[in-house]
Amino acid sequence: MSDPYEHIRQNLEIKEVARRYGLEVNRHHKSLCPWHTDSHPSLSFKNNRCHCFACGAGGSSIDLVAKLFDLEPLEAVKKISADFGLNLDFKGEYRPDTVKIQEMERQRQLQKAFDDWCDRTYSDHAQLARFYWKNILKYKPVSEMVEFHPRYVKAIHQWETVNYLLDTLLKGTHEEKIELYKNLNSLEVWAS
Template identity: 40%
Template sequence: MYDVAVNRQGMALCPFHNDRHPSLYLADDHYYCYACGAYGDVIDFAANFFGLTLYEAAQRLVADFGIDTDRPPTKAILEKCRQKTQAQQLMENERLCFLVLSDCARVLRDWKVRYGAGHTG
């Protein structure tokens, strides 16, 4: 509906940077761009895509897709919202690993400066 063509593998050209090869992965519950790192859920996507606040993006999705906001969510939907999907857990683990590796790299660079070859202190 928003003119984002998705291939069979769930990949598309990322609208958040100048993408020439599909790098945006679209799943049922999230998106992630392997090139620019953009990620989030459908509301985040709409907010970034249209330059809206999260609330405005949610309102736009309700209007564009005819979502009935007067009907309360079912138990199944509420339970699904509480559970992290496997993809969300993997993305969280990836971010944590990146932070740890970044810290290690910083420490190693510091050690190289302090104790590297030719250092006499």
């Protein structure tokens, strides 16, 4: 049976740990590094580890928490156990909380499905933005006396909505993306 350190390394996704402690991980699996002045995300998350390409800091989720809160590794493991409700046993034989592990796996799968939805939705709306932009250029009236083409009118009306969606999916917070997910079905943004 594995120990609490190994349990955390194998069962907690480092991006989930980073988000829990205030780091905003973008869709490219990067975050602003908390250990130096960072204006462009340089802390990368890959293979359940992190690495900053600017300052060189990095490691496992335990290392991340230890460095964030200036803790020893054992204290970081205890903090993670408490904050994620893992109920890890530090005295005797290690017994993982299988119900909690299953719930965490379910949450991980939901997050992956949500991230996939964000990627697909962004791609679909980027194509839609290109479609509307082409219609704006193609059907733009040549003079004030010409009646507006229906495709031009629709493209003009939908342009801001589509760009708002793209901006939210690209730069929005996690909460803004969730709100967008909830409300997207009520928006009518379709090409004719």
